[in-house]
Amino acid sequence: MAIDKRVGSAAAAVSDVRDGATVMISGFGGAGFANDLVLALRDRAVRGLTLIVNSATHPLSFTHTLIEAGMVAKVICSAARGRGKGLSAFEQLWKDGKIELVALPQGTFAECIRAGGAGIPAFYTPSGYGTDLTLGKETRRFGGRDYVLEEALVADVALVRGDVADRFGNMTFRYAQKNFGPAMATAAKLTIAEVRAVQDAPIAPELVELPGVYVNRVIVAGGV
Amino acid sequence: MAIDKRVGSAAAAVSDVRDGATVMISGFGGAGFANDLVLALRDRAVRGLTLIVNSATHPLSFTHTLIEAGMVAKVICSAARGRGKGLSAFEQLWKDGKIELVALPQGTFAECIRAGGAGIPAFYTPSGYGTDLTLGKETRRFGGRDYVLEEALVADVALVRGDVADRFGNMTFRYAQKNFGPAMATAAKLTIAEVRAVQDAPIAPELVELPGVYVNRVIVAGGV
Amino acid sequence: MGVLNRRQIAWRAAQDFWDGMLVNLGLGMPVNCSDYVRAGLEVVVQSENGIIGMGPLAAAEAADADLVDAGSRRVTIAPGGTVIDSAWSFAMIRGGHIDVTVLGAFEVAANGDLANWDSRIPDKGPLVGGAMDLAASAKAVWVMMEHNTRSGGARLLEACTLPLTAPGCVKRIYTDIAVIEVTQAGFVVLEVIEEVSRAALQARTGAPLRFAAACGVLRAPDIADEE
């Protein structure tokens, strides 16, 4: 049997995501959001999800639809502020104690995910040392500088947006679409990618940005 | 002034490497050895170098010429065994207590370098736990598994081999030439690259494998 | 010419850029610095979402939804630029490879403490982003800010009142009325606008000021502020 990771629809691709799953979602700065997959996940109406996503509130991401649908118990992110003075759905749930929030410096967030995929259970970082954000975290001095101990992040599922995929799951990314996708794909038990186009022919070795061995399922995005 | 990292010769490129410097050298599996730069460094006849190199003895690498010239005080590597039954120059010096040796699992070696370039002073790894190689190192349990604490490696100079560079120092690598080069380039204060060809025109964004901001000097390899 | 507007502050900070430097420009005022790099210099701009060598904003017809900076602005890639993923981008930041990061701030203390991430609006979620990584690990942190709050309070203080982004990191501050270096001995004024006396500057500042021997006049060309 030839390897072929293509799946017919976003709904089929997320059909086995269960209550209580930890889900990573790519996207940052307006690019690389796995929105087709997020909407398919919303339609599954599972409960108690933990989301690992850079921003809980980015207006171009549909992450907020999962939160508004009451599917999310916890968010691990680097940005959780809604625009405007009013409270976002996320902020209201957080204020009411109905959603747990872990905020990390964006570099720590990225490195925790990279560590999760790289078999590193914990590492020391200078980011956030001496701030409220790392209060209570273990610290240690190396070479005259102070660092915070941070533990890896892993997930049951990663939803990742790319540009082109081949049947092996190899992927390319367009420009800033890359952001958290490659690292998230390494840190999840099940990685589902949505792309603009899939091709039978293998992507040339020197153009592959994420090896297909990290990708389990691929769908063509409908252009949400 | 336009950015232009091209230097006229290997000798000029290494002309300020000093006694006691820590030097990273790329190469593994027969590919990616920065041999022109290594030979130019040997001609400088500096003393007391610490080498961070995957293999102290690979026959296609000229690292051994630095060791044979008595320029090396310490080697940090994952492979230090000469071929054949007789002792290599390295092994003889090591046996005589004239050269210090730190042997690391290859993945730990790679990750220590990556950490050095990534501002991570130390991390935990499962590799080598429960072996003689990590005797005396700090260990810790995370999630029911045991890990070893390893500290980052950094260098004064990295000598890296690539395929093409542009005036910005952006680089591509051919196939297995890549190995330790990109990580080493991030972990050294001064990164010197030798390549098959340099070009005025920028390498296309999607083909750059090592951003030029990590590269200080570029020479065209003479094909040693 | 008087008080500098936000674009003039960006212009002033950009005058201190040097050839070949790698600079990260924070959201808001700092991103404007890239419009004022001195002619003949090549500066490499990093956006923490992974663009290494960012060019100017994209013209409307060339705008690409996938080519955005950390602030979601549609931008371009400069000659020699490339894109890396977020894990690598922050490895670059945390690894000390950024020569200068120019950040906005709420407050800066005389010991270099920076507060720029949490303005303590009740019930609004935290907005950390990449500021802590940049502040902790760039070789130099420069701050661009209004010298005072809207109500006239000091932003340059003995100690920050808002939560810190990173302790002891700020090296230089560009405000609408002064350029100030942060030294072991506290704030040292490098430049101040003509209309503000040394005494007045001190009165508007919440920590003792020293004045550099070569303390000069802060001037900027006419530049219309952004609306």
Place this chain on the structure above:
Amino acid sequence: MGVLNRRQIAWRAAQDFWDGMLVNLGLGMPVNCSDYVRAGLEVVVQSENGIIGMGPLAAAEAADADLVDAGSRRVTIAPGGTVIDSAWSFAMIRGGHIDVTVLGAFEVAANGDLANWDSRIPDKGPLVGGAMDLAASAKAVWVMMEHNTRSGGARLLEACTLPLTAPGCVKRIYTDIAVIEVTQAGFVVLEVIEEVSRAALQARTGAPLRFAAACGVLRAPDIADEE
């Protein structure tokens, strides 16, 4: 047919490969497994120097000095293959993404302890390579080895006498005379060649053997050994 030669051991191990698996093949005997993948299966071979999707050895006229495996052999890239750097390659290994690593060994203990990196030759330098990372973190570690030393000593032991590569990691052992599973209860024989009785196998093994209920005959097709 008798005792398996080294290529026949590789053939036997390769019969247990499955479709789409990611496998790392150690230097020496294990790399030969890729020659014997069953028809119709697509197996992704990782070489720890960064080739993900390695193809067969290069034909002489196509050999490329930059396209080598971890053992410096000139190889090819299979359809769908790519190359990553060493830091990422070992991140893949350490992160538990390798389904099976097939390694050579000096000794394996009944608790799965593996000794394959230091044969304790006086004054020769250590040769660690990637074995510790692979042994510690592959989902399954399979070992290929001669059942006994040249002098007839046991390599399957109660406890290793040589320095460990990783504790408790080996899942399966392919030797020239048997296929053995390492279980919580120690060694369990899955297959043994016809010419060796259970008692003889036990006599050549340094730890107690159990025999699987379905214990079968180890056979391999005729394959010439490498010289």
